[in-house]
Structure formats: C-alpha cells, structure tokens
Amino acid sequence: xxxxxxxxxxxxxxxxxxxxxxxxxxxxxxxxxxxxxxxxxxxxxxxxxxxxxxxxxxxxxxxxxxxxxxxxxxxxxxxxxxxxxxxxxxxxxxxxxxxxxxxxxxxxxxxxxxxxxxxxxxxxxxxxxxxxxxxxxxxxxxxxxxxxxxxxxxxxxxxxxxxxxxxxxxxxxxxxxxxxxxxxxxxxxxxxxxxxxxxxxxxxxxxxxxxxxxxxxxxxxxxxxxxxxxxxxxxxxxxxxxxxxxxxxxxxxxxxxxxxxxxxxxxxxxxxxxxxxxxxxxxxxxxxxxxxxxxxxxxxxxxxxxxxxxxxxxxxxxxxxxxxxxxxxxxxxx
Numbered sequence: 001x002x003x004x005x006x007x008x009x010x011x012x013x014x015x016x017x018x019x020x021x022x023x024x025x026x027x028x029x030x031x032x033x034x035x036x037x038x039x040x041x042x043x044x045x046x047x048x049x050x051x052x053x054x055x056x057x058x059x060x061x062x063x064x065x066x067x068x069x070x071x072x073x074x075x076x077x078x079x080x081x082x083x084x085x086x087x088x089x090x091x092x093x094x095x096x097x098x099x100x101x102x103x104x105x106x107x108x109x110x111x112x113x114x115x116x117x118x119x120x121x122x123x124x125x126x127x128x129x130x131x132x133x134x135x136x137x138x139x140x141x142x143x144x145x146x147x148x149x150x151x152x153x154x155x156x157x158x159x160x161x162x163x164x165x166x167x168x169x170x171x172x173x174x175x176x177x178x179x180x181x182x183x184x185x186x187x188x189x190x191x192x193x194x195x196x197x198x199x200x201x202x203x204x205x206x207x208x209x210x211x212x213x214x215x216x217x218x219x220x221x222x223x224x225x226x227x228x229x230x231x232x233x234x235x236x237x238x239x240x241x242x243x244x245x246x247x248x249x250x251x252x253x254x255x256x257x258x259x260x261x262x263x264x265x266x267x268x269x270x271x272x273x274x275x276x277x278x279x280x281x282x283x284x285x286x287x288x289x290x291x292x293x294x295x296x297x298x299x300x301x302x303x304x305x306x307x308x309x310x311x312x313x314x315x316x317x318x319x320x321x322x323x324x325x326x327x328x329x330x331x332x333x334x
Contacts, residue, residue, distance in 0.1 A: 182326025
C-alpha cells in the first residue's frame with residue numbers, strides 16, 4: 001500500500017507538531033496532565049511500556065491519577081490482525097474525541113509505538129490550546145503580543161484525531177501448520193474416514209495451502225462375502241480468499257486409490273490414478289493469536305473414475321461427484 005500526497009503531508013505534519021512541542025518545552029504552554037486507562041491483549045506491551053513511549057516523546061510524565069482529562073487506550077484483535085483505539089473523556093466522563101488505528105499485521109509492539117506517538121501529539125496540541133498559568137504576584141511585567149483565543153478543547157482533540165499514524169510496513173505472510181479429520185462420500189461404496197496434514201501461507205485476506213490426505217481402508221463386498229478394499233493416498237492444493245472468519249477456496253486433489261481383493265480364491269491388488277477438482281467453504285474460530293479451529297465442506301468432481309471388479313464382474317464404480325466434511329486445528333507462525 002502506498003500513501004498519496006495527502007497522506008504524506010498528514011504524517012509530516014504530525015512529526016513537525018511533535019518536534020515543535022518538544023523544542024518549545026514550557027515556553028508556550030503549561031504541561032498537560034491526563035489520567036490513563038490502558039487495556040491490551042496477550043503479547044502486547046503493558047501500560048508502563050506505553051507510558052514510556054509517550055514520556056519519551058514529550059520529555060515529561062503527563063500521566064497523573066485523577067487528572068480531569070481522561071484517556072482510554074485499547075488494543076485488541078481484529079480478524080487476523082490488530083486494531084487500536086484512543087478515546088478522550090472530560091472530568092464528567094463525557095466523550096470529547098477518539099481515534100482508531102487499524103493494523104494489517106499482528107505486530108502489537110509497532111502498533112503500540114504508533115499509538116503512543118499519536119497520543120503525545122494530541123497532548124502537545126491540547127497543552128498549546130490551554131491558557132498559561134497566572135503570573136506570580138510581584139513578577140516583573142513583560143510586554144506580550146496579543147494572543148488569539150484557542151479553539152475549544154473538544155475541537156482540538158478532533159484536530160489531533162485527524163492526524164494519521166505513520167504508515168504500517170507491508171505485511172508479511174503468516175505460516176500455518178495444521179491437521180484434522182474428515183468424512184468423504186463418493187470415494188467408496190460407504191463413507192470413508194480421511195486424515196489431513198497441511199501447511200499454508202496466509203495474508204490478511206488470501207492464503208495458499210498444500211496438504212496430504214490419506215484414508216482408512218474401506219471394503220466393498222458382494223452378497224457372498226467376497227470383496228475388495230480401497231485406500232486413498234492424495235496430495236492436495238488450495239487457493240483461498242477470506243472475509244472476517246469465512247473463506248472460500250478452489251481445490252485440487254491428485255493421487256492414487258489402492259485396491260486389494262478380500263475373501264476370494266485368487267487375491268490380487270491394483271492401483272488407479274485419482275484426480276479431483278472442486279471448491280471448499282470454511283469457517284475459522286481463532287483461539288488466541290497463534291491458533292485456530294476450522295470447519296470446512298468440500299464439493300468435488302472425480303475427473304478420473306474407476307470400477308472395482310471381482311472375477312471380471314464389476315462390483316462398484318466411482319460416481320462423478322464426491323464430497324467431504326471435516327474439522328481442522330492449526331497453529332500460526334507470523
């Protein structure tokens with residue numbers, strides 16, 4: 001993602017305002033104190049780390065318990081990334097402004113640093129808008145230029161909220177590994193239990209997956225008890241697109257079906273090529289930042305079909321269509 005001229009000017013303005021506030025110190029405005037409420041998920045910096053970022057930008061500690069201006073800072077998960085929010089409230093608890101910080105990555109350290117920088121800029125703007133403290137009695141008179149009235153505090157907060165944070169770095173794909181069982185139909189004369197191992201590269205809304213699928217042997221029999229067993233050994237590939245917790249995939253399987261006779265006079269074995277193509281629909285339930293559970297349903301077309309025969313008599317022929325329903329568990333390594 002690239003920033004246009006407007007985005008570059010906003011970021012540059014935020015840096016200039018921060019530098020001016022730090023260089024001016026107490027010359028143009030009294031330090032502003034605020035009270036802080038901070039909440040962030042596991043793996044994020046704590047309140048002390050966040051306060052240190054703000055203090056490093058301002059040059060003093062603005063956080064005082066019971067101060068009339070109150071700041072709420074929240075960082076939490078959003079889909080496969082993070083989202084932050086800064087909200088200002090006055091002494092009566094009324095809302096006076098807020099700013100959101102959507103992130104395209106799961107890098108909480110970076111997001112908290114950006115939010116600390118933005119809060120420091122907001123505090124500087126509010127401090128500049130506040131009137132100077134009264135002069136001590138007996139202090140020598142100093143000629144001062146006429147001052148213009150600052151806008152109301154709520155307007156200043158809104159102005160600070162319009163300053164965008166620095167652009168986030170281009171996200172890197174997360175690596176996921178997982179496994180899970182499923183039940184397939186249209187692969188044998190009876191439903192087949194399948195096991196799947198897979199690895200994936202996942203971006204915010206796209207992912208690609210490679211996997212291996214193996215089935216438990218299933219047996220098809222004639223009325224006299226003779227029959228043949230089948231076992232499926234497949235490689236799979238999928239390309240997926242997702243929105244929030246839902247995703248859809250294009251799916252392809254290729255491998256072989258191994259067959260062997262059972263309870264017949266002259267047993268033999270054979271293998272046939274199996275190629276399938278289809279689609280998958282799935283839903284994901286996150287379990288913290290590093291793991292998730294998923295459920296999926298596959299609709300497949302058997303591009304190659306086969307027939308199992310006993311004594312040169314066909315017993316079962318693979319249908320044109322097949323399907324599978326399964327569960328997965330996966331671990332992410334961003």
